[in-house]
Amino acid sequence: MQIGIPLETVAGETRVAATPETVKKLVGQGHTLLVQHGAGLRAGITDAQFEAAGASLTDAATALGSEMVLKVRSPQAEELAQIRSGAVLVGMLDPFDAEGLQRLAAAGLTSFALEAAPRTTRAQSMDVLSSQANIAGYKAVMLAAEHYPRFFPMLMTAAGTVKAARVVILGVGVAGLQAIATAKRLGAVIEASDVRPSVKEQVESLGAKFIDVPYETDEEREAAEGVGGYARPMPQSWLDRQKAEVAKRVAAADVVITTALIPGRAAPTLVTAEMVQSMRQGSVIVDMAAGKGPQGHDGNTPLTQADQVVQADGVTIVGHTNLAARVGADASALYARNVLDFLKLVLPAEKGLTIDMEDDIVAACLMTQNGETRRK
Structure with a gap:
C-alpha cells in the first residue's frame, strides 16, 4: 500500500506520525x-x-x-481537501469531535482514531493516550521548575540551607504518575491526590505522600473498593472532604500540577480562584487541562489561559495545551510505534487493508467508513 506521511500543520505541533525506525519496518x-x-x-x-x-x-x-495517510492531528480543511476519497486516515482524530468526524465522513474517508482504542492489555502497545500523557507529565514538571524562582531539591551550602520545593499533583493517571516520578528525581517533596483511593499504593511506591481522606460511612468504603479493578464514583460527602483537604495542601504548595481531563467533557475545576489567592508569591501552577475547562479557554483552574503563561495574585499559571509536542523527538518515536502496532491489525502481512470488525481494537477505533460516521 502507498502510505503518506505529511508535515503536521497545526500551530506548535512538532510531532510526526512516522520515524525512520517505523518507516524501515513498513x-x-x-x-x-x-x-x-x-x-x-x-x-x-x-x-x-x-x-x-x-x-x-x-x-x-x-x-x-496517498492510499493511506498517517497523521498526528486531525487534518485541517486545506489538508482534507487534498486527501482522496476512499483513502484510509490514521491518527489522533478526536473521537468526541462529532463535527470533525462528519467532515471526514463527507470526504469519503475510512478513518481510525487511535485515542479510541480500549484500555486493555492487548491494546497497550498502541495506546497513544498513555504514551503522550507520559511525556506530558514529564514536561509539566520541567516547565514548573523553569518558572519556579527557587530550587527544587534541598541544598546545603556554605551560604545556608535551601528547602526542597513542595509539589502537589492533582490527578494520578499516567501523566500524574510520571509527574510524581520526575519531581522526585528533581528532589522535591511531593503530595498527590486523586478521586480514586485505590491509587494510593502507586503514589507511595514512587516516593510521594497520598493525600488521604478517611472513610466515614459504609457507602464510602464500598465505593472505594471499586468493581472489576475499576474505582467507582465516590459519594459527594467524601468528595467535599477531599476538596477541603486538597485546599490546605495547595495553600502550602510551591508547585501545583493539575492533570484531570475527562474525554468528551469539560475538565473539572480542581483549583479555585480562592485557592490560587491562598498560595505564596512565586508559586507555580501547571494546568495540563488548559483549554479544556468549562469556559473553553481555562482548565482545572478558572484562571488558566490556553497557550499562555499568566500571573494571578503572584502565582504563575502555565497553560500550554500541547505539552507532548514540546518533547517532539521522543513523542514522535513513541507515537510512531503506537501507529505501527495498530497497522499490524489493519495491514496484516501479504494482505491489503483488512477491517476485521470482530477485533475489538479495530472496531473501537473505526470512526468513519462509506460516507458515514460509526462513532456512537
Missing part, C-alpha cells in the same frame, strides 16, 4: 512510504534519515494523496 513489509519534505525536522529527523530508511521524499499534495 517498507520491509512491502509498502511504499511517501514522506513530505521537512515532515520530521521539528522532531529532529532529517529528510536524509527518512530516505536512508527507504522512504521517498515528496510534496504535501502527494503525501496527502
Whole structure:
C-alpha cells in the first residue's frame, strides 16, 4: 500500500506520525512510504534519515494523496481537501469531535482514531493516550521548575540551607504518575491526590505522600473498593472532604500540577480562584487541562489561559495545551510505534487493508467508513 506521511500543520505541533525506525519496518513489509519534505525536522529527523530508511521524499499534495495517510492531528480543511476519497486516515482524530468526524465522513474517508482504542492489555502497545500523557507529565514538571524562582531539591551550602520545593499533583493517571516520578528525581517533596483511593499504593511506591481522606460511612468504603479493578464514583460527602483537604495542601504548595481531563467533557475545576489567592508569591501552577475547562479557554483552574503563561495574585499559571509536542523527538518515536502496532491489525502481512470488525481494537477505533460516521 502507498502510505503518506505529511508535515503536521497545526500551530506548535512538532510531532510526526512516522520515524525512520517505523518507516524501515513498513517498507520491509512491502509498502511504499511517501514522506513530505521537512515532515520530521521539528522532531529532529532529517529528510536524509527518512530516505536512508527507504522512504521517498515528496510534496504535501502527494503525501496527502496517498492510499493511506498517517497523521498526528486531525487534518485541517486545506489538508482534507487534498486527501482522496476512499483513502484510509490514521491518527489522533478526536473521537468526541462529532463535527470533525462528519467532515471526514463527507470526504469519503475510512478513518481510525487511535485515542479510541480500549484500555486493555492487548491494546497497550498502541495506546497513544498513555504514551503522550507520559511525556506530558514529564514536561509539566520541567516547565514548573523553569518558572519556579527557587530550587527544587534541598541544598546545603556554605551560604545556608535551601528547602526542597513542595509539589502537589492533582490527578494520578499516567501523566500524574510520571509527574510524581520526575519531581522526585528533581528532589522535591511531593503530595498527590486523586478521586480514586485505590491509587494510593502507586503514589507511595514512587516516593510521594497520598493525600488521604478517611472513610466515614459504609457507602464510602464500598465505593472505594471499586468493581472489576475499576474505582467507582465516590459519594459527594467524601468528595467535599477531599476538596477541603486538597485546599490546605495547595495553600502550602510551591508547585501545583493539575492533570484531570475527562474525554468528551469539560475538565473539572480542581483549583479555585480562592485557592490560587491562598498560595505564596512565586508559586507555580501547571494546568495540563488548559483549554479544556468549562469556559473553553481555562482548565482545572478558572484562571488558566490556553497557550499562555499568566500571573494571578503572584502565582504563575502555565497553560500550554500541547505539552507532548514540546518533547517532539521522543513523542514522535513513541507515537510512531503506537501507529505501527495498530497497522499490524489493519495491514496484516501479504494482505491489503483488512477491517476485521470482530477485533475489538479495530472496531473501537473505526470512526468513519462509506460516507458515514460509526462513532456512537
